[in-house]
Amino acid sequence: MPITSTSWLSNYITEYKNDEMFTPDNGIKPYWNKLLTEFDKLGVNGLMARQKDIDWLLSENGVTYNVYNDPKGMHRPWNLNVVPFLLHQNEWSTIETGLKQRAELLNLVLKDIYGERNLIKNGIVPYEVIYGHRGFLRQCAGIEYPTDKFLSMYAAELARGTDGRLWIVNDRAEAPSGMGYALENRSTTSRILPEMYGKMNVKRLSGFFKDLNKMLINASPVKKENPHIVILTPGSRNETYFEHAYLSSFLGYPLVQGNDLVVRDGFLWMKSLQGLKRIDVVLRRVDDAYTDPLELREDSHLGVAGLLDVVRRKNVSIINPVGSGVIENPGLIPFMPGIAKYFLNESLILPQIASWWCGQEQEKKYVLDNLSQLVIKKIDRTNRESIHFAEFMTSSELNDLKKEIERSPYSYVAQEKISFSTAPNLVQGTIESRNLVTRAFCIASDKGYSVMPGGLVRVAPDSKTVRVSNQRGGTSKDFWILEDHPIKEDKNRQWQNRSPIAISGLNDLPSLTAENLYWAGRYVGRTLVISRFIRMVMRQIALVQNRNEKPDSVKLQVLFKAVTHLTGTYPGFAEKTTEGKLAMENPMEEMLSVILDKNRPGSLAHTIEMFGNSYYAIRNLWSSDMWRVFENIQKLWQNFQDDKDRSVNKILKVLNQLITRLIAFMGLIEESILVQQGLLLYFIGLQLEQSMLTISKCRSLLTIKYEEQVEYDLLEYLLTSHESLNIYRYSYRSFIQLENVLDLVVLDLEYPRSLTFMLNRIQKDIARLPHSQEDHSLSNYQKYIFEAFSKLRLAESSKLAKTKSESDFFREDLDTLLEELSDLLYKTSQTITSTYFNHTDKQNQLVMQSFPI
Structure with a gap:
């Protein structure tokens, strides 16, 4: 089919026949033609302007991706290309059905691996494939879950194969990331390309996220309308931390770290300012082995000691269950057709990348004979560098790899080298082809599994790069599933059975x-x-x-x-x-x-x-x-x-x-945020810090008596740095004098920048903390701040300004007061910390265990 203008394709050169925009006979697919027609209306400058708008909007919204050991810093801006990735609903419906089948199949595999292990008993899967993978955690064997399905969330990485169909490349189940980024991509492109988004009949994502929220609520072991749900993150240095915070805000559930949680009496609790709050469901973003330092990796600071015991008692639901990482095993891929026949008596709907497990003699021989044409992975892949693209390896490197495979054949799987499909990308004013990989998402629902109508598309940074990775500088695209008819706007934006935000006070x-x-x-x-x-x-x-x-x-x-x-x-x-x-x-x-x-x-x-x-x-x-x-x-x-x-x-x-x-x-x-949602803690910290630094400035500039002109200048410097010079002049209408400065900066009860005012504010704020209200007696931190405030109220500027004699140059009363105040504020801070922020509860394993990183 001809397109309106060929200008967009003048530099569109792809070395692969496998391109998303073209039909097998090199025609333009109708829906791509429709998009290019809209791009023609914008022109090159207009499209580049939209790309700049996307970059600006992502920066303004603080969308980041943490790249480890990046010299540019941790928080790299998220990159989204203005050209979306398009699929028609006719093709997507088959993919959606295949994803549901695979999710159901892997759910049964996960249940069997930690249950009866019939796959191993009946010879469907060799035991080395399971037991040789780091994702298999013996501590999780025999655990039953209160959810309808073991596998609540599943992600599949898809790439178009040489037969023109989308293939399964990898399975992700441990803590699959990307949903938040996919949602942000959609939010951004729908704002920047509103006319195209409407005309192209793009399927909405809102229904999927409603299903996600419903799944979390239904996962509660105690069926109730408003279970306590939290999102467990490893922390702000994790590569996808933005997504953790984004989903927390979007879904309305607290974002917690391991130190926020504790196990008591067989239940999981969240440490709050007042005490412990029982948790029903945890959406985790912490890897399996790090979730419980008592039974798993003892050096982990990311999990909760005793968590697995709570899971065994069915007192908390973990999404996904600990141990889910075992089904990310590429060694399972060669056996998936047999598994599908065994469990479902069906053939796989979605094709998967051709794979050979080297633990079988015939397959190992094939791999060794054809090594230079294959991609070699360890079944227990612990980092990205363990993937070997044999075509780029030297003879010496290939010989070393052969020896490794011979030494430990069950540890390796070989896969066919496939050329990822390419798709259009805007690059410096022209449309160029780039390799891409798509990640699709499934979640458990009442009717089986619900599939996101779209997903996260990752694009190679340049035309020569084969591997597609955000850590390696890749970009992303919004994923549009297109209908033939207009999409009705979802006017009901409220969650069904929405659980209230846990951070309510x-x-x-x-x-x-x-x-x-x-x-x-x-x-x-x-x-x-x-x-x-x-x-x-x-x-x-x-x-x-x-x-x-x-x-x-x-x-x-x-x-x-x-x-x-x-x-x-x-x-x-x-x-x-x-x-x-x-x-x-x-x-x-x-x-x-x-x-x-x-x-x-x-x-x-x-x-x-x-x-x-x-x-x-x-x-x-x-x-x-x-x-x-x-x-x-x-x-x-x-x-x-x-x-x-x-x-x-x-x-x-x-x-x-x-x-x-x-x-x-x-x-x-x-x-x-509201005062009772945490702003109170911010105010206390702010006033304490400003009070301590005010004391430090006064001690440095005022406690020593200097000759008159120097003293005058120092008083002016203090007022200037304190943003109080104009107020002083307006209030006293006189030359700057020490007593007046002390009255204003230190003793004034009405001036917001004075030390007395700030301590009074701290008194009132900490009285609203939970432990301050338990009885009529003062807590220790209240006593310290009350004593400090009382000392200020009893102080007199005239006495503080004096030295013991005319020949003395040290204002001892002023220095003593400031030193005592500094000590009391330090004690206040320490007591608040020990009362509310104590995260030192440590438990150790009784048996040492080794887990590879």
Whole structure:
């Protein structure tokens, strides 16, 4: 069929006959022709503009994929190509039926492997294939599950074979990822290509995710309308952490880590601020062997000790069951036709990649004789590097591989080398072909299995790359299943039998989430205070440079030492050591280190990094506007670190921008979550940190008495860094005096930036914490903060401003008060931490076991 314009195909060159856009006779498939016609209306510039819109939207929404050991950083932006992947419903209906059959078949395989093992007893599958795979966990044998099916979630990787049909390449069941990314891809493309999305009659994803939510609710061992469901993540450094947070926000279930959960009396509980909350269902994203350090990998910090015992008692449902990874075994593929006949008396609907298990003599001989034409994998594949593309190997490497196969034949499986199909991709203004692999998803439902009408499409980064992987720089596509008739809009966006969000109040807040909220407050407060103080110091350095003076004045030396005390970057300017003297002799070098050295604890760069880590850990709680501001902060700082300009003016410009964005970020926090959903912890952390740093600034600048002009300047510097200079002038209408400064910055009960006001705010906030309300007596942290507040209320600025004699230069009363306050605030923080954030409950295996990584 001719297309409207051939301009899109002028550079469309593919070395493969197997292309998604063309029919076997090299015609354009009708639905691809329809898409290209729409692209013609946009033109090259219009389509590139839409691609830029996609890139911008993904960046604004903070869609990331963590690439391990990436020099560009952990959180790489997710890449989505503007050209979608298209399949017609006529072809998809066969694929959908085949996926349901395979999911049902693997469900029976999983049940048999951990049950009667008839497949092994009857010789359908050799025992080495099962027992030689790391996914088989003997600890899971004999466990029965309260769910209708063992296999609740299943993903299949599909690629088009030489016969023109989509083949099964791999099975994924341990903790299959990609659903969240597929949903985000759809959300993005439907916004950027709304006219095409409507005209092409694309099947919606909403029904599948309703089924997912219903499956989680129905999985509860105790059938109730509102079971407690959590999503278990390994943490923010996992490669697909964005998806974990995304699904948590989308489905409305708490995102927890192993330390948030604990086993007591045969049940699984979530640690909340008030106590333990029983959990009914866990949607896990932690690999099998790491889920229970008591019975499985004892070095795991990702799971929950005793979890398998709770599963055996049928007191919790794990989706998917621990041990599901055994069916990801490529060694099973050669035996799948026989398994289908044994269990279902059916032939496989979907073809699968031709595979030979080397544990059989005839198959091993075939593999060794044809090694250079095959792809060799270990059945117990533990990392991507264990795949051998024999055609690219040297003779020496092939000989070594043959020896390995001869030494341990049951450990290897060989597969036919297939050329993945190609599909159109927009690349720098032209349409080019790229290899692709599709991941399709199934979930258990009342009628068997429900299949997502689409999936996650991954595309090779360039035309020469055979392996398709996000870790290797691949991109993605939205997957459109097309109907011939218009799709009705799903007007009912409510979940059926929706379980309420578990994070409904402080009593239900996971303890690790609460801790991250607390530290998010502390780090954002620390970043803001340090940025303001360093900005003030850099302004004084700029003035000295403009006058061509040496930075050795008394007031600058005091400021430099204050920087060290405030940031904790000792010895720095503070100590009388060789390093201290050198720092004072070359203050700009030390200041640059305090600002930019992210490996130096206490530096501004290190503080910003810690602020970022705490934010990522609870990103499922934040609004999209907060994410945009946060991303702007990260980009600003990354660009500054990459910039070779280290001038004072450049630093001041960046600090001004950083402070403005931090203030915007802090203003948005209150719009993201309710006080009783965790914002209270953020406020407590923020006020505590700002109080401690206010004390540090006052001790550094005010406790020593200097000559009159120096003292006046230091008071002005303090007010400037505290953003209080204008308020001071408006309030006192006089020259700056120490007593007035102490009244405003330290003792004023009405001024929000004063130490007394902040401690009073902390008093009120911590009184709302669960343990504060258990009886009429004060908790320890309440006692400490009450004592600190009382000391301030009893203090008098006139006495604090005095020295013992005219010849004395040390304001002992002021220093003593500030030291006592610092100690009490430290004790308050420690007591809050030990009361609410104690994750040190450790259990050890009675028997040592070895699990390969």
